[in-house]
Amino acid sequence: MNQQQQLNFDRIAKAIEYLRDNFREQPDLDLVAEKVHLSPFHFQRMFTDWAGVSPKKFLQYLNLEYAKTILTKEGATLFDAAAEAGLSGTSRLHDLFVKIEGMTPGEFKNGGEKLSINYSFAETPFGKVLVASTEKGICHMAFVEDEAAGFELLQQQFPKAGYHQVVDMIQQNALYIFNQDWSRLQEIKLHLKGSPFQLKVWETLLKIPMGKLATYGQVAREISQPNASRAVGTAIGSNPVAFLIPCHRVIQATGAIGGYMWGPTRKAAIIAWEGARGSAYAEASMD
Structure with missing residues (x-):
């Protein structure tokens, strides 16, 4: 994994950890993007490329009820x-x-x-x-x-x-x-x-x-x-x-x-x- 790919994965992992810890508050895109130091546009694109769905959709799969x-x-x-x-x-x-x-x-x-x-x-x-x-x-x-x-x-x-x-x-x-x-x-x-x-x-x-x-x-x-x-x-x-x-x-x-x-x-x-x-x-x- 090259340096950029590792950086992207680290950001995704950090976002997932934040979503997992705070899913009950339903954090919006802007807030999660801020946590990983990306613009909402770039975060949405990076996350969707990785997960195949938007961060909002992905959140339901992290939910305990799911x-x-x-x-x-x-x-x-x-x-x-x-x-x-x-x-x-x-x-x-x-x-x-x-x-x-x-x-x-x-x-x-x-x-x-x-x-x-x-x-x-x-x-x-x-x-x-x-x-x-x-x-x-x-x-x-x-x-x-x-x-x-x-x-x-x-x-x-x-x-x-x-x-x-x-x-x-x-x-x-x-x-x-x-x-x-x-x-x-x-x-x-x-x-x-x-x-x-x-x-x-x-x-x-x-x-x-x-x-x-x-x-x-x-x-x-x-x-x-x-x-x-x-x-x-x-x-x-x-x-x-x-x-x-x-x-x-x-x-x-x-x-x-x-x-x-x-x-x-x-x-x-x-x-x-x-x-x-x-x-x-x-x-x-x-x-």
Whole structure:
């Protein structure tokens, strides 16, 4: 991400944080633009380019009542929606193309010894990411503020692996997920280090469609362990692949956003961005 793109994202994030904290007051365009040191005209244009909708429209997707509505509208059939998806409009969900392969017990225990890991940095609508891959698939994707610190965290996951800073086709295919046109998206393979319970939780997260939300309790019931909400939360919190495994779509039963490894403002931004774009796609498909 170049300096200007980073500046634009920082301004968007600051605006979202302000809107999230003050949505009950329904702040107008001039006030929010002032908070990010832009004219109302330039702020409106920048925000709409990023979100696909105006700041005023976006505000409704940050509202607590919106989250509550999404949670209750689908009810027990929340996860069924993904299985019923076709191939047009909002139903061209990336979730249908993501497959998880767990690492072998040896790979799991020995810190990635004999694994060759390619890694690179890329820009996304939500900031810079570090994406890493083995020959079998994506093993790590994380939002990073500092490249050196991000790479150090990757090394902590696989301390004995060999690393090469190079962009490969596995990474490129995964990064198509951030494009508006998903027609280029092929099946994405993930090669993850996790316990059987963690893998089961992460696989369940893939069933939550874009623009939809689930609670920790719903995920626990989906894996037939209704009393394991706390353990589910721990597994979700250790998700090694940002965005592709949509842990951001899991919120508290009250509708509150809850925690997120890469920051609550970014989580709110992703949820609202997906909700806004899902709504826009739905409206377009009806025309």
